Amino acid sequence: MTIDCGLCRLRPFQLSDADSVLKHANNRALWLNLRDRFPHPYTQADAEWWVNFASTLSPLTGFAIDIDGEAVGAIGLELHSDIERCSAEVGYWLGEQHWGKGIMSAALRAITDYGFNQFELTRIYAVPFVRNAPSVRILEKAGYQLEGLMRRSAIKDGVILDQFLYASVR
Template sequence: MQLDLESCGVRSFREADAAELARHANNRNVWLQLRDRFPHPYSIDDARGFIMFAGGAEPETAFAVTVDGQPVGSIGVVLGEDVERCSAEVGYWLGEAYWGRGIATRVLVGFTRYAFAAYELERLFAVPLAANTASCRVLEKAGYRLEGRMCRSAVKDGVVQDQLLYAILRGDGASARA
């Protein structure tokens, strides 16, 4: 898979991406915004393992976010199962050097369009930590709507935190951007 977007892109991971992926992922500020299954410190072996996992999934659900062809982050979905098979959770991260440039918004808009078509979904949702205001803003700019607050639903770095639930539906007014 490959999406060419303005000044960035989304593509399948390659084995050669491991060093750059590890360089951007091995950052406490990145880790603080993500689920604990994202390790810190993040080693090249972690990157190799993730790339192997991403490349072996069927369907492929995790992809590299690129700038100038080099991986600077990742975006993907966790597909729902059983009665929730029409829904998927979207997640993404960028290396800190790429924050604040509009890359995450462009990537999320393009990937949302791709995900609705590729996985035959009706709903995409994201569950950022409430304190991650930058990610919340990315979701809003990409057309996702705030559906609710899950109070004291997560623990990150020993701190109990709220999470927010954002979603976008196939064919709703907000998905026109996606």
Template structure:
């Protein structure tokens, strides 16, 4: 399945994405506010391992953001379990040359609509590092609402930060 945006496509990860993934992910400004599972430096071996790991997983919840036939970012809904089984957690990143163009906001809108239509969830949430104001704006423009701040909940590169919690509800559950 592909989701079409304005000048980009969201699609599953494919063999052949490794070189562009490595090129665009190997940037300390990209990894600055991502979980530690997203390495920096981002090597070609990291890209190969990622594509091998994620390719063909069902249901499709993890998409490459493709611009001009290159994987220039990623966006995903991680499905939660147990008492949280009707909740997904959204995460995304985009290569620095494409920041500020509205691509991330449109990608969040596309995957949110996809998730509510095809996945058995009624809520999507996002935890954002306190210094990542750009990501907060992306979520707010996409209709997500800040529900609270978890104090001293995240650590990145030795710095403790607050976690800003955003969420959106499936329209019929809001």
């Protein structure tokens, strides 16, 4: 399955994406705004593990962000269960050379539509660090609304941080 976003396309990861993922993911500036499960430094072994894992997801909830045949980032939904089975958290990253071009907002709009339609979700949300103004702009451009401030809710690189709660509700 491929989703055309205009500026990019979303497609399943392939084992051949490992070198491209490594090239774009091994970036401290990127890592500083992601969860700790995203490693830094990002190694060849990390890239190979990721594309192997992501290429076998079922149901398909994680996509490569593809520009001109190259995986330059990722976007995905973390589906919830039990009473929150109508909700999912969206997460994303994009190689720095592609920042500021509207690519991520287009990808976010596309995966939001996909999530609402494919999984019958009623809510998709994100929790960016307050300091991550570019991610906040991406969410707002994609139609997500600020629902709250979660004070002192995360720790990254030894620093306690606030997070915003943004959501798109069907």
